[in-house]
Structures are given as structure tokens and as C-alpha cells.
Amino acid sequence: MSRSIWSGLDIKAPKELPIGVFDSGVGGLTIVKEMLNILPKESIIYLGDTARVPYGGKSCETVLRFTKEAVDFFITKGVKLLLIACNTSSSLALPYLGEDYDLAMLGVVDAGAEEAVKVSRVKRIGVIGTKATIASGIYERKIKELDSKIEVFSSSCPLFVPLVEEGWAEDAICYRIAERYLKELKNKKIDTLILGCTHYPLMKKIIQYGIGESVALIDSAKLFVKQVRRLLSNCDKLSAGVNPSYEFYVTDEANQFSQMSRLFLGSNLAQAQRVELKEHKNVSNFNKV
Amino acid sequence: MSRSIWSGLDIKAPKELPIGVFDSGVGGLTIVKEMLNILPKESIIYLGDTARVPYGGKSCETVLRFTKEAVDFFITKGVKLLLIACNTSSSLALPYLGEDYDLAMLGVVDAGAEEAVKVSRVKRIGVIGTKATIASGIYERKIKELDSKIEVFSSSCPLFVPLVEEGWAEDAICYRIAERYLKELKNKKIDTLILGCTHYPLMKKIIQYGIGESVALIDSAKLFVKQVRRLLSNCDKLSAGVNPSYEFYVTDEANQFSQMSRLFLGSNLAQAQRVELKEHKNVSNFNKV
Numbered sequence: 001m002s003r004s005i006w007s008g009l010d011i012k013a014p015k016e017l018p019i020g021v022f023d024s025g026v027g028g029l030t031i032v033k034e035m036l037n038i039l040p041k042e043s044i045i046y047l048g049d050t051a052r053v054p055y056g057g058k059s060c061e062t063v064l065r066f067t068k069e070a071v072d073f074f075i076t077k078g079v080k081l082l083l084i085a086c087n088t089s090s091s092l093a094l095p096y097l098g099e100d101y102d103l104a105m106l107g108v109v110d111a112g113a114e115e116a117v118k119v120s121r122v123k124r125i126g127v128i129g130t131k132a133t134i135a136s137g138i139y140e141r142k143i144k145e146l147d148s149k150i151e152v153f154s155s156s157c158p159l160f161v162p163l164v165e166e167g168w169a170e171d172a173i174c175y176r177i178a179e180r181y182l183k184e185l186k187n188k189k190i191d192t193l194i195l196g197c198t199h200y201p202l203m204k205k206i207i208q209y210g211i212g213e214s215v216a217l218i219d220s221a222k223l224f225v226k227q228v229r230r231l232l233s234n235c236d237k238l239s240a241g242v243n244p245s246y247e248f249y250v251t252d253e254a255n256q257f258s259q260m261s262r263l264f265l266g267s268n269l270a271q272a273q274r275v276e277l278k279e280h281k282n283v284s285n286f287n288k289v
Numbered sequence: 290m291s292r293s294i295w296s297g298l299d300i301k302a303p304k305e306l307p308i309g310v311f312d313s314g315v316g317g318l319t320i321v322k323e324m325l326n327i328l329p330k331e332s333i334i335y336l337g338d339t340a341r342v343p344y345g346g347k348s349c350e351t352v353l354r355f356t357k358e359a360v361d362f363f364i365t366k367g368v369k370l371l372l373i374a375c376n377t378s379s380s381l382a383l384p385y386l387g388e389d390y391d392l393a394m395l396g397v398v399d400a401g402a403e404e405a406v407k408v409s410r411v412k413r414i415g416v417i418g419t420k421a422t423i424a425s426g427i428y429e430r431k432i433k434e435l436d437s438k439i440e441v442f443s444s445s446c447p448l449f450v451p452l453v454e455e456g457w458a459e460d461a462i463c464y465r466i467a468e469r470y471l472k473e474l475k476n477k478k479i480d481t482l483i484l485g486c487t488h489y490p491l492m493k494k495i496i497q498y499g500i501g502e503s504v505a506l507i508d509s510a511k512l513f514v515k516q517v518r519r520l521l522s523n524c525d526k527l528s529a530g531v532n533p534s535y536e537f538y539v540t541d542e543a544n545q546f547s548q549m550s551r552l553f554l555g556s557n558l559a560q561a562q563r564v565e566l567k568e569h570k571n572v573s574n575f576n577k578v
Contacts, residue, residue, distance in 0.1 A: 050347075051341065051347060051351045051355075052340065052341045057454075057545075058339075058340060058541050058542075059541050059542030059545060060542075061542060062340045062540075062541045062542065066340075158451060158454075158455055159448070159451055159452070159455055159457075162447060162448055162451045163448070165346075165447075166447055166448055168448075173462065173465050173466055173469070176462050176465070177462055180462070251351075252347050252348050252351045253347075253348030253349075253350060253351065256346075256348060279568075
């Protein structure tokens with residue numbers, strides 16, 4: 001493969017700084033979970049925009065505005081690298097962020113697209129995600145950049161996130177909904193399916209059932225974090241710290257987040273803190289009243 | 290009945306001013322639909338906070354903050370009366386708004402509670418709503434204020450809103466979900482069920498099936514608007530206008546809203562305009578970074 005997610009990515013900040021992880025809510029903790037295993041020496045600052053979650057049905061302009069406010073937060077905090085864990089932000093906002101900021105940023109979308117291209121034998125790849133992610137067409141573009149011969153088929157699955165958050169990820173009703181959402185994709189003879197949303201790995205079993213046992217599911221969290229480790233190693237920016245610190249920030253009430261976090265992290269986390277994000281300047285081009 | 294939602298409510302503003310309708314998103318258009326029939330001479334300013342929707346899983350503090358920003362918007366616009374169409378805002382924010390503002394405000398919760406008390410013969414009332422509305426306990430408090438002997442049973446139905454927005458309000462899967470959510474309520478021998486969310490009237494058929502045919506469903510939109518008409522009439526604040534105007538504002542992209550609006554309004558509406566709400570002062574008591 002000729003291209004890579006980190007070609008040209010330059011990390012200027014000191015290696016001792018934490019890694020930032022941004023998500024629209026709690027789902028990005030799947031990335032944090034992998035980081036605790038794969039990058040155990042790294043300090044982490046997590047931000048979940050729980051007051052405005054979900055992003056998945058919102059417009060490009062709004063997701064970009066919210067994401068810029070989050071990036072400003074991480075710049076204030078000081079991180080060496082920012083991981084955009086939210087697929088919707090990675091799809092709609094990250095492509096427009098690069099030039100405005102002097103901060104290294106990576107999104108989950110590249111990792112998922114790269115892995116799918118590696119895995120697919122028949123060159124037919126499926127993608128599922130939120131309405132906004134699918135409408136952006138970003139997975140298709142990324143995959144075609146890597147291999148223009150690959151055919152990409154996509155489908156949005158808006159109910160999967162509320163189903164997971166309701167704790168019904170393995171429920172019989174969820175099977176019926178997965179069948180419905182995946183029916184068309186199943187007819188496309190794909191051999192690889194990208195789980196293009198942080199919540200979907202939690203209902204892997206049902207998605208596998210819906211799409212068929214022979215289709216490989218691409219869960220980008222683990223391989224994203226592995227790629228991050230390789231990148232940091234190549235740049236000599238891996239932390240040598242022995243006492244990594246973990247800070248969790250949310251924009252809505254902190255206790256709700258801590259409770260929900262067990263679903264994604266599989267364990268309790270240190271108490272989250274509530275913050276209010278400052279408005280990003282020069283981003284609104286509509287009336288303010 | 291000794292108490293009423295408008296006891297003590299004083300409308301000081303001129304009768305020619307429009308009526309404001311606030312909702313977290315598109316659901317409040319059910320109220321607008323009734324207003325077009327019941328109050329055809331009134332001008333309307335609608336605001337849907339579509340950039341931050343839904344409110345139903347968010348904390349009291351956050352819903353209060355967002356609602357205050359919306360109220361500030363309506364004060365800038367100039368309305369004679371503000372209707373809080375969103376059950377979550379009515380439940381979590383409205384009780385704390387009165388003292389801060391010199392603007393007459395009414396929420397849907399009062400109308401639903403009053404009607405249920407009138408309708409119930411066995412004095413056992415059920416309430417369904419978002420997690421936040423149900424957790425607030427407001428319907429129970431309002432009902433008990435009106436008749437302390439009534440027993441109230443409640444249940445949150447978080448998947449109903451995304452199901453309606455997915456267009457699955459009359460789907461077989463939706464029947465299964467309604468059965469599940471309403472099973473416990475069904476055993477409580479209620480004779481009246483309050484639909485405590487703007488979206489629920491769109492799945493009335495399924496809710497009726499889930500709770501049983503003998504239970505009366507309270508859809509507050511129509512009676513809320515009837516109460517508003519009576520209130521305006523009593524205060525001599527009904528508009529005499531012959532050319533009422535309608536303005537629709539949203540905080541996210543306007544086209545998405547216009548498309549979704551057909552589901553609730555049953556017809557096309559004038560193009561919505563996008564606005565950004567200003568931060569309400571003196572409401573944050575947590576760190577700003």
C-alpha cells in the first residue's frame with residue numbers, strides 16, 4: 001500500500017504531553033480502552049461533548065463548529081496528538097481542520113479504511129455508520145484513494161446507537177433491526193464490513209448475524225491505536241512516563257457519563273469533570289441574534 | 290378542579306405580538322399544527338434547537354441552560370407568550386424560569402397533567418416520556434397537586450423518538466418495542482396514559498396496542514392550544530390580525546428541518562432560518578476552560 005494515515009504527520013509537541021481523545025459522547029472510550037492496553041505509558045485527556053451528543057444526524061457545518069471548539073479545548077490543555085474517536089467528526093470535520101491548527105490530529109476513519117482495503121479479497125467493501133458519516137461519503141473516498149478498483153457500498157443505521165445506549169445490544173429486537181438495516185448490503189456480496197461508529201463494536205455479534213458469518217468486520221479501535229503507537233514510535237514521541245495520568249472531561253453532567261462509561265470501558269473510570277466549551281471564533285457565517 | 294395552569298399568569302405584552310413556540314427540535318411542530326387550526330389569527334415564531342437535540346437524555350442543568358438561551362432568543366424577538374412545546378424542557382427547566390423573566394410562559398406538562406386528572410375514573414394514571422422527563426417526576430407532582438389521591442406510574446421510552454424519526458412509527462418492530470416498554474405499566478391497571486413527549490402522538494396506534502385498548506391516551510398538543518386560546522381570550526390578548534406571520538428558526542442546518550417538518554406538520558412550511566443562540570449569562574457554575 002502506497003499511502004498511510006500518517007504520511008506527512010508531524011508531531012512537534014514534547015513526548016511527555018498527553019494524548020487527547022475527542023468524541024461526541026461516551027463511545028470514544030472504546031479507543032481509550034485499547035490505549036490502556038497498547039499504550040500503557042501514555043497520559044490521556046478525554047473530552048466527550050455529552051451536552052450536544054449525538055452528532056450523527058447533524059449537519060457538516062454544525063459538526064465542524066462543535067469539533068473546532070473541542071480542538072480549541074485540547075490546545076488549551078496541551079496535548080501532543082489529538083485522536084478524533086468520533087466517526088462523524090472524523091468524517092465531517094477532520095478534513096477541514098488541518099490548515100487551521102498547529103496540532104497533529106488523526107481520525108478513526110483512515111484506520112478503518114486502510115484495514116478494510118488490506119482485508120478485502122473480492123474488492124467489495126461495506127460501510128455502516130451514522131446518517132452524517134454515510135452521507136459524507138468519506139469512507140468511499142478514502143478507500144478509492146487507496147485502491148480505485150474497490151467497490152464500496154454503504155448504509156446508515158441510525159437506531160444502532162440508541163439501541164446500544166439502551167443496553168439492548170444483544171436483544172432479539174436488535175436482531176430484527178440489524179436484519180432490516182443490513183439486508184441490502186448483504187445482497188452486495190461484500191466480504192468486509194467497516195463498523196463506522198464507536199458504538200457498533202458493542203453489537204458485533206448481531207451485526208455479524210445480520211450481514212452473514214463470512215463477512216469480516218472491521219472494528220477500527222484496536223488497529224487505530226496500534227497505528228498511533230507505530231506513528232509515535234517512528235517520530236520518537238512515545239512517552240517514557242511511569243505514572244501516566246488520565247483526565248476525563250464532559251460538557252454535560254459528569255455522573256451520567258461515569259455510569260455509561262462502564263458499558264464501553266468495561267471498568268470504572270476516575271470521576272469525569274464538567275467543562276463548558278468556548279465558542280470558536282470565525283466559524284459562524286450565519287446570523288447571530 | 291381548583292387549580293389551573295394559567296392561574297396567576299399575566300400577559301403584559303401587546304396582543305399583536307406573535308406567540309413563541311420552543312422545542313428541542315422538530316417535535317414542537319405538533320403544537321404549531323394545532324395552533325394553525327385553533328388560533329389561526331396568531332403569528333408564530335418557532336425555535337427548534339436542532340444543533341443540540343435531543344434533550345431527553347441530558348441533565349437538568351444542561352436542559353435549563355439551553356432553555357434559558359432559547360428564552361433569551363424569544364425576548365430579543367418579542368413575543369407576548371412563550372409556549373414550551375418540549376416536554377423535557379417543560380419538566381426540567383420551566384419550573385426554574387419564572388422568576389428570572391418578565392415573559393409569560395407555559396409548558397405542555399401542565400396541560401397533559403390537568404387533562405389526565407379530568408379523564409381518569411379509577412385514579413390510576415400512567416406517564417411515558419424521555420428519561421429526563423420521567424426522572425424529573427414532574428407529572429407525578431403536578432397530578433398530585435391537582436388530586437393527591439391519584440396514583441401515578443411512569444416509564445421512560447428512550448427508543449420511541451429515534452423510531453419516529455426513522456419513520457418506523459407504525460412498523461412491526463415498533464410494536465415489539467412498545468410491548469416491552471409498556472408491559473410493566475399495563476400491569477398497573479391504569480385507565481389513562483399521558484404521552485409525555487412531542488413525538489409519541491405519531492405512534493399513538495402502537496402505544497394504544499401496547500397499553501391496551503381500554504386506556505385513554507392523553508395527547509396534550511390540542512388541549513394545550515385550546516387552553517392557550519382560553520387564556521388569551523380571558524386576558525383580552527387574542528390577536529385581531531388578518532395576516533398572521535410564521536417564522537421558523539433552527540440552530541442546525543435549515544433544510545434538514547424543513548424536510549423532517551412534513552412528518553409533524555403534515556405539510557410544507559416556509560423555509561426555516563438558522564440562528565446561533567447566545568450564551569445565557571450567570572448560569573454556569575462550573576469551570577470554563
